[in-house]
Amino acid sequence: MSETKMIATRDAYGKVLAEIGRENPDVVVLDADLAVSTKTSVFAKEFPDRFFDLGVAEQDMIGTAAGLAAAGKIVFASTFAVFGSGRAWDQVRVSVAYTRLSVKIVVTHAGITTGEDGASHQANEDIAIMRALPNMTVVVPADAVETEKTIRAAVKYYGPMYVRLSRPKTPVLHPADYDFQIGKGEVMRPGSDLTIIACGTMVAPALEAAAALGQEGLKARVVNLHTIKPLDKELIVRCAGETGAIVTAEEHSIIGGLGGAVAEVVAENAPVPLIRVGLKDVFGESGKPEELLVKYGLTAREIGAAARAALERKK
Amino acid sequence: MTSQSKAKELEAMAVKLRRHVIEMTCAAASGHPGGSLSAADIITVLYFFQLRYDAKNPAWPERDRFVMSKGHAAPILYAALAEAGFFPVSQLKTLRQTGSSLQGHVDMLSLPGIEMSTGSLGQGLSAANGMALANRLDKRESRVYCLLGDGECQEGQVWEAAMTAAHYKLDNLTAIVDHNKFQIDGPVERIKNLAPFPDKWRAFGWNVLACDGHKVPAIIEALGKAVKARGKPTVIIAETVKGKGVSFMEAKPLDYHGKAPTADEEKLALGELCRRGEKSS
Numbered sequence: 001m002s003e004t005k006m007i008a009t010r011d012a013y014g015k016v017l018a019e020i021g022r023e024n025p026d027v028v029v030l031d032a033d034l035a036v037s038t039k040t041s042v043f044a045k046e047f048p049d050r051f052f053d054l055g056v057a058e059q060d061m062i063g064t065a066a067g068l069a070a071a072g073k074i075v076f077a078s079t080f081a082v083f084g085s086g087r088a089w090d091q092v093r094v095s096v097a098y099t100r101l102s103v104k105i106v107v108t109h110a111g112i113t114t115g116e117d118g119a120s121h122q123a124n125e126d127i128a129i130m131r132a133l134p135n136m137t138v139v140v141p142a143d144a145v146e147t148e149k150t151i152r153a154a155v156k157y158y159g160p161m162y163v164r165l166s167r168p169k170t171p172v173l174h175p176a177d178y179d180f181q182i183g184k185g186e187v188m189r190p191g192s193d194l195t196i197i198a199c200g201t202m203v204a205p206a207l208e209a210a211a212a213l214g215q216e217g218l219k220a221r222v223v224n225l226h227t228i229k230p231l232d233k234e235l236i237v238r239c240a241g242e243t244g245a246i247v248t249a250e251e252h253s254i255i256g257g258l259g260g261a262v263a264e265v266v267a268e269n270a271p272v273p274l275i276r277v278g279l280k281d282v283f284g285e286s287g288k289p290e291e292l293l294v295k296y297g298l299t300a301r302e303i304g305a306a307a308r309a310a311l312e313r314k315k
Numbered sequence: 316m317t318s319q320s321k322a323k324e325l326e327a328m329a330v331k332l333r334r335h336v337i338e339m340t341c342a343a344a345s346g347h348p349g350g351s352l353s354a355a356d357i358i359t360v361l362y363f364f365q366l367r368y369d370a371k372n373p374a375w376p377e378r379d380r381f382v383m384s385k386g387h388a389a390p391i392l393y394a395a396l397a398e399a400g401f402f403p404v405s406q407l408k409t410l411r412q413t414g415s416s417l418q419g420h421v422d423m424l425s426l427p428g429i430e431m432s433t434g435s436l437g438q439g440l441s442a443a444n445g446m447a448l449a450n451r452l453d454k455r456e457s458r459v460y461c462l463l464g465d466g467e468c469q470e471g472q473v474w475e476a477a478m479t480a481a482h483y484k485l486d487n488l489t490a491i492v493d494h495n496k497f498q499i500d501g502p503v504e505r506i507k508n509l510a511p512f513p514d515k516w517r518a519f520g521w522n523v524l525a526c527d528g529h530k531v532p533a534i535i536e537a538l539g540k541a542v543k544a545r546g547k548p549t550v551i552i553a554e555t556v557k558g559k560g561v562s563f564m565e566a567k568p569l570d571y572h573g574k575a576p577t578a579d580e581e582k583l584a585l586g587e588l589c590r591r592g593e594k595s596s
């Protein structure tokens with residue numbers, strides 16, 4: 001097996017942003033004093049005239065983004081996930097979602113792998129509060145390639161969008177020619193015994209868990225559900241029908257995120273045993289990302305255990 | 316200088332818009348007359364003197380843009396847009412009805428001529444900044460105007476935006492504060508004092524002007540000065556009276572912030588405005 005490349009999704013964001021900046025003069029980028037961390041600094045360096053740092057003022061950044069978009073610009077606004085979602089939620093709600101303007105809120109440092117900065121900086125609720133907004137599209141790319149595809153798709157897609165990226169380097173799971181479509185989940189591994197539906201950083205552990213289950217003779221299907229909204233209901237219902245059990249995995253609270261969204265569809269359309277892997281309604285803490293993932297149960301092992309428990313209930 | 320006849324014409328229009336506000340809110344049995352009436356003369360001068368727009372082509376890229384940050388004053392904006400020809404005046408009476416385009420707070424997607432949706436106070440100036448930045452990027456001469464309430468200026472985001480406009484030297488932006496001195500819970504001065512208000516804006520890097528917000532020539536003069544200012548955004552602090560033009564509302568500004576006139580009160584108000592209209596024409 002060739003060695004897997006490790007790239008942080010935020011690094012992929014910085015790179016593709018500069019590329020689309022070259023291709024499209026209407027692309028404008030905003031940040032709120034975190035440009036070096038979110039990687040919008042790459043764009044800022046090349047296009048200083050189309051980059052605006054609003055300082056530590058996320059609400060103002062989102063409002064400014066709305067104004068630029070209302071005047072015809074394609075706006076990318078970046079900060080950490082906690083601030084881009086929670087701190088500016090009402091601004092996102094009224095100035096961006098209600099107006100259906102083309103503002104792309106691309107946040108980094110989502111979830112517990114933000115690590116050492118601790119609970120105040122670990123967004124584990126953002127998918128829930130963003131997907132509750134009408135008109136909002138929510139995408140959680142699984143790797144660098146999917147991030148690039150998402151950002152390119154965002155330029156062509158008119159309307160508000162929330163894209164959730166991560167801090168640490170994560171494995172590249174997709175080939176460069178991967179066919180990505182907003183709103184269409186991807187079956188990454190076939191299987192008929194149950195389906196593991198994951199997003200973002202939990203897609204790689206989901207694949208790992210499925211491989212381990214395979215050793216035990218259990219055929220786990222793995223779905224990368226990168227778009228949380230609009231949700232690929234058809235695929236979820238099909239997986240429930242064909243495999244009869246579902247495990248969801250996300251680096252987010254089990255309340256209201258991917259697991260919540262999938263559970264809503266399954267409960268209404270195709271009730272089957274379902275177990276959500278994610279943060280169990282708790283705040284995180286400081287620590288090394290890999291250690292925190294273990295401590296809070298966000299590992300391939302944990303997904304495997306949930307899969308076995310779900311299969312048990314299916315009987 | 317504006318001719319006397321132009322000023323008279325605008326004053327008559329302001330009376331007309333005030334009448335619409337009374338009729339609309341009375342028909343809706345809800346809405347915000349007080350803060351609509353205090354802004355009536357400012358809105359009149361903006362829409363019938365200052366702003367460049369084409370009601371038949373609301374998306375004209377070279378237009379000036381107006382952001383109503385105090386989104387609850389929707390009735391006065393709707394009245395102006397209707398009289399300016401963006402939509403039929405007959406639509407005004409549908410304010411706040413189920414299925415109407417005239418939402419309780421301004422919504423840019425439901426009516427032509429509205430540049431930004433507001434209603435959650437404190438957000439409009441940031442959006443106006445974004446529009447001013449876009450004008451600069453696209454080398455357009457167009458200007459951006461933003462109307463704020465004085466109570467609204469207690470919102471932190473207003474001051475974030477104030478810093479942004481000054482930092483980026485947005486001299487293509489004019490903010491106007493409808494300084495009517497009342498908010499919902501009482502006088503602004505007592506709820507949370509803004510003073511020294513002009514000094515605050517100055518300290519934030521703005522060119523600060525003051526005017527009588529009910530004197531058409533004074534509003535025109537201030538807006539003209541703002542256009543000529545260079546290197547800084549301008550704020551015009553317009554001294555106004557909440558409920559202006561309707562004596563019983565002026566007398567009880569707290570009662571008519573978010574309460575519509577009854578049918579009897581409507582008659583009274585329209586009668587007063589009628590007499591005022593005769594004087595000004």
Ligand SMILES: Cc1ncc(C[n+]2csc(CCOP(=O)(O)OP(=O)(O)O)c2C)c(N)n1
Pocket residue numbers: 349350351353385387434435436437463464465466467468493495497498499557572
């Ligand atoms: C963020 C937010 N908080 C509260 C309100 C409720 N509200 C509507 S109007 C108003 C008072 C506004 O006072 P001011 O800005 O002085 O308005 P004016 O007197 O000009 O009508 C409040 C608190 C709101 N619309 N938005």
